[in-house]
Amino acid sequence: MKPERRISKPRLDRVRWWRYRIPFRTPFATAHGVLAQREGVLLELTSAAGVHGVGEIAPLPGFGGSLEPLWDLLPAVVERLLRARGAPGPDPLHGGDSREREGVPSALWCGFKVALLDLAAREAGCSLGALLGAHPARLVPVNATVGARQTATAVEQARRAVAAGFTTIKLKVGMEASVSAEVERVAAVRAAIGPAIRLRLDANEAWTTELAIAAIRATEPFQLEWIEQPVPAADIAGLARVRRGVGTPIAADESVADVEAVQALLTAEAADVLVLKPMLAGGPLATLRLAELARAAGVGVVVTSMLETGVGIAAALHVAAGLPAPIMACGLATARLLTDDLLVRPLSIDNGVMPLPEAPGLGVQVDWSRLERYTVSAGELAAR
Ligand SMILES: [Mg+2]
Numbered sequence: 001m002k003p004e005r006r007i008s009k010p011r012l013d014r015v016r017w018w019r020y021r022i023p024f025r026t027p028f029a030t031a032h033g034v035l036a037q038r039e040g041v042l043l044e045l046t047s048a049a050g051v052h053g054v055g056e057i058a059p060l061p062g063f064g065g066s067l068e069p070l071w072d073l074l075p076a077v078v079e080r081l082l083r084a085r086g087a088p089g090p091d092p093l094h095g096g097d098s099r100e101r102e103g104v105p106s107a108l109w110c111g112f113k114v115a116l117l118d119l120a121a122r123e124a125g126c127s128l129g130a131l132l133g134a135h136p137a138r139l140v141p142v143n144a145t146v147g148a149r150q151t152a153t154a155v156e157q158a159r160r161a162v163a164a165g166f167t168t169i170k171l172k173v174g175m176e177a178s179v180s181a182e183v184e185r186v187a188a189v190r191a192a193i194g195p196a197i198r199l200r201l202d203a204n205e206a207w208t209t210e211l212a213i214a215a216i217r218a219t220e221p222f223q224l225e226w227i228e229q230p231v232p233a234a235d236i237a238g239l240a241r242v243r244r245g246v247g248t249p250i251a252a253d254e255s256v257a258d259v260e261a262v263q264a265l266l267t268a269e270a271a272d273v274l275v276l277k278p279m280l281a282g283g284p285l286a287t288l289r290l291a292e293l294a295r296a297a298g299v300g301v302v303v304t305s306m307l308e309t310g311v312g313i314a315a316a317l318h319v320a321a322g323l324p325a326p327i328m329a330c331g332l333a334t335a336r337l338l339t340d341d342l343l344v345r346p347l348s349i350d351n352g353v354m355p356l357p358e359a360p361g362l363g364v365q366v367d368w369s370r371l372e373r374y375t376v377s378a379g380e381l382a383a384r
Contacts, residue, residue: 010119011048014382015078018042019071020374022309022338029149031174031206032062038307038338039067041074042371045081045115053119054366056279056312057111062204063254063280063306070108075379077104081112082383106257106282107306113283114315114362122361129318129356132284136321140354143168143200143329145337149175151185155192165351168198168225168329173215174206183218190222198329202228205254209238213245220247226273229253240270251275253304258282262290266297274299275331277316279306284319291323304331310343314362317347321356342371 021039028035040058047053057074059065114128121131129136144161146169148154158169171189176182190199201224207215212230219227226249231238233254243250249272252265256274258281265271274294281287291301303320305313313332320330333349335341344365348355357363 010045010051010053010116010123012045012082012383013048013050014046014380015082016044016046016380017074017078017378018371018375019067019377020309020342020371021376022340022374024337025339026148026153028147028307028337029175030062030147030172030202031204034149035061035307038309040308040312041067041071041111042309042311042342042366043111043115044366045112045119047119047123049123051119051123053115053117053122053361054311055111055113055115055118055315056308057107058279058306058308058312059105059107060279060306063277065105070105073104073108075381077108077112078381082381106286107279110279110281110283110315113285114278114312117284118315118361125360127318127356127358127360128284128315128362129321132288132318133322136318136356137323137325137327138321138356140317140320140327140332140356141168141329142166142333142349142352142354143170143198143331144333144352145170145172145331146189147172147337151188154185155188158189159192162193162197166197166333167352168200169193170200170202170228170331172204173201174203174230179211179215179218182215186219186222186224195223198225199223200225200228200251202253203230205229205232207231209235209241212238212242216242216246216248224248226251228275229255233257236264236268236270239265240268243270243272249273251302253277256280256290258286259290259293262293266293266299271299273328274301276301276303276319277306278303278319279308279312279316284315287319288322295324300328302328302330305334307334307337309338310335310341310347310364311362311366314347314357314364317354317356318362340370340374342366342374
């Protein structure tokens, strides 16, 4: 999965950034808690040739922390990037492992990497997907994510997703007080969507090993595609124990942070599927590197958003298009969980499939007046 194209390192002239807050359409509930609004940073790099690249920095509580420390760190990282102008320079095609990052948190790094790749791809006149790999898929299947706290609302959301053409539903679980209540939630959604729709669960680290084994065994009659992160991220031995104790395939999500974590998961044979998030892995190339490790071990992967705006989702979509075929339904149909997006034209979803934008770079256009509406703070630095 090596990039095929030779591109030059961009000479950066200016970096601008905007901190935004966009409310969720309905409060988004997972076992990590309830989110009322999404907070992140939109980043724009401008090259000496006047070409722009955009990226998004949107860490999520429960997935590597809050925005605050990244916001404080941002100007220093921009300074570093601008200082490198003309000299060795930032290399958009460098994978960005933890050493290269030098302690820069993954979400911050991902934002810069995506913006650099967007800029480089625009300069090269190709899509970001084409920059990442020789033959990106043109269509990526996606699942609907159902995160409503109340089962009745979850059922309604799942029903609407099926009516909209989705063939895979991901249901958040791990929020009920008992195994029987979890089973009721799963049963209600399965009954509503019928037997032909793929149903996967996500417990977001909610259970102990014993509880996970009990809950998963109890939900096995409902033909689940897999269950994501039933136990805490750090408990890889526990995850392996759950996997050995149940018939349903196990996916790791919060556990998948970097190369070391993926190697630990693969060595322990703890997961059938890895859920990869560019925002958590540190950008597109770092994500594809993790996908390659999983593939070599015979473990499946999906790429998901981290509930970003359309900019971050577009980046994840280009990454997903670089996965080996057949691509399993990825968690990228999340833009509508927010009340608004930052794009002129939303990414399209047609019957549970997202086509890759064809315009150069990310292939999306930021709606600057919308961004202004949601901006709570902004900054700018130019090369000296
Ligand atoms: Mg998950």
